[in-house]
Amino acid sequence: MTIAFIDLAAQQRRIRSRLDAAIAKVLDHGGYVMGPEVRQFEAELAAFGQAPLSLSCANGTDAIALPLMAWGVGEGDAVFCPSFTFTATPEVVPWVGATPVFVDVLPDTFNLDPVKLEAAIAGVQAEGKLTPAVVIAVDLFGQPADYPALRAICDRHGLKLISDSAQGFGCTLGGHHPIHWADVTTTSFFPAKPLGCYGDGGAVLCKDQALWDLMDSFRVHGKAVAQDLNGRVFEHESKYLNARIGMNSRLDSIQAAILIEKLAIFPEEITMRQAVADRYADGLKGSVLSTPAVIAGGQSVWAQYVIEHENRDGLAAHLKTQGVPTAVYYPVPMHVQEPYAHFPRGAGGLAVTEALAEKVLALPMHPYMDEATQDQIIDAVKGFNG
Numbered sequence: 001m002t003i004a005f006i007d008l009a010a011q012q013r014r015i016r017s018r019l020d021a022a023i024a025k026v027l028d029h030g031g032y033v034m035g036p037e038v039r040q041f042e043a044e045l046a047a048f049g050q051a052p053l054s055l056s057c058a059n060g061t062d063a064i065a066l067p068l069m070a071w072g073v074g075e076g077d078a079v080f081c082p083s084f085t086f087t088a089t090p091e092v093v094p095w096v097g098a099t100p101v102f103v104d105v106l107p108d109t110f111n112l113d114p115v116k117l118e119a120a121i122a123g124v125q126a127e128g129k130l131t132p133a134v135v136i137a138v139d140l141f142g143q144p145a146d147y148p149a150l151r152a153i154c155d156r157h158g159l160k161l162i163s164d165s166a167q168g169f170g171c172t173l174g175g176h177h178p179i180h181w182a183d184v185t186t187t188s189f190f191p192a193k194p195l196g197c198y199g200d201g202g203a204v205l206c207k208d209q210a211l212w213d214l215m216d217s218f219r220v221h222g223k224a225v226a227q228d229l230n231g232r233v234f235e236h237e238s239k240y241l242n243a244r245i246g247m248n249s250r251l252d253s254i255q256a257a258i259l260i261e262k263l264a265i266f267p268e269e270i271t272m273r274q275a276v277a278d279r280y281a282d283g284l285k286g287s288v289l290s291t292p293a294v295i296a297g298g299q300s301v302w303a304q305y306v307i308e309h310e311n312r313d314g315l316a317a318h319l320k321t322q323g324v325p326t327a328v329y330y331p332v333p334m335h336v337q338e339p340y341a342h343f344p345r346g347a348g349g350l351a352v353t354e355a356l357a358e359k360v361l362a363l364p365m366h367p368y369m370d371e372a373t374q375d376q377i378i379d380a381v382k383g384f385n386g
């Protein structure tokens with residue numbers, strides 16, 4: 001039997017009848033976009049993520065763009081983010097006219113290095129061309145960034161903090177979700193994410209109603225919201241009075257209906273993911289590769305299980321011959337990608353990022369992996385003598 005890298009079918013088999021019923025309900029009421037399931041899901045997502053409010057949108061990329069737009073981040077602003085991440089993290093920064101500044105990550109957790117962040121901010125201040133405005137921390141591969149340290153830095157310099165939790169939504173540090181420290185948390189419901197739907201989707205968790213309202217305006221073509229109307233009454237649909245230039249970033253009701261069912265089993269799935277990760281760590285102990293380290297007090301949601309090996313490509317080729325699929329996240333760091341290469345690199349350099357890009361390899365990971373399959377993968381890894 002072929003080994004799945006991520007087995008979405010196993011989860012679907014478990015909740016298929018509930019999904020069918022939830023989708024049928026949407027077909028019956030016909031409110032396909034931003035229908036009642038969207039409101040219900042937003043409320044349930046906020047409760048799960050320990051946030052006062054949540055706003056759904058079309059994908060996890062827009063979810064990062066929406067707060068930048070609402071805060072008015074733009075030309076002349078520096079947005080600090082890791083280079084060792086998926087494109088979407090820095091991609092939205094030039095969308096609003098601001099400049100991404102790439103910062104290195106820690107060698108053990110692969111998340112933003114607070115010391116290098118301080119150095120990058122100091123470098124930008126010394127140069128005097130850009131104004132430090134925002135930090136985007138990424139919960140890479142599922143584990144929380146060092147939020148207490150990052151928050152302290154942001155407070156010292158008056159910066160906003162976004163937690164890009166597209167891979168890490170559901171992760172905690174000392175029992176707190178990232179929103180405890182971040183101004184907003186963003187996530188993606190791309191199917192392969194730990195909490196995914198059956199298409200595209202995303203959300204922003206936030207703490208204040210005025211910000212929520214502004215992001216609501218931006219996600220629906222800049223429609224007028226309460227703060228635009230100043231008590232005035234607009235007799236027609238709000239999207240026909242435009243207060244700003246926005247976008248179309250709504251969530252479909254069918255996706256929200258699916259997400260309601262998946263969120264119900266998500267806490268249990270995080271525990272199941274942890275069991276798989278623990279078993280990998282036990283089984284791979286003593287082999288030449290390096291298994292993942294999680295920040296002290298952190299609970300990862302294990303979007304990926306990423307090992308490091310000096311002969312990464314040799315190991316990947318060997319595993320392929322053994323029927324074990326693998327993936328490399330990320331082979332080319334953002335700061336050397338052609339469209340991003342001209343953006344500033346934080347003082348302190350990106351040596352860790354560049355070394356990781358050569359060594360990382362993701363093994364199959366999902367909550368429903370059975371022990372026999374996992375043993376097969378562990379044996380295949382251990383059988384490599386390259």
Ligand SMILES: Cc1ncc(COP(=O)(O)O)c(C=O)c1O
Binds near residue numbers: 200201
């Ligand atoms: C770290 C990170 N940020 C943002 C995104 C963007 O999410 P989406 O694909 O839903 O736009 C992803 C998705 O892969 C991601 O991994």
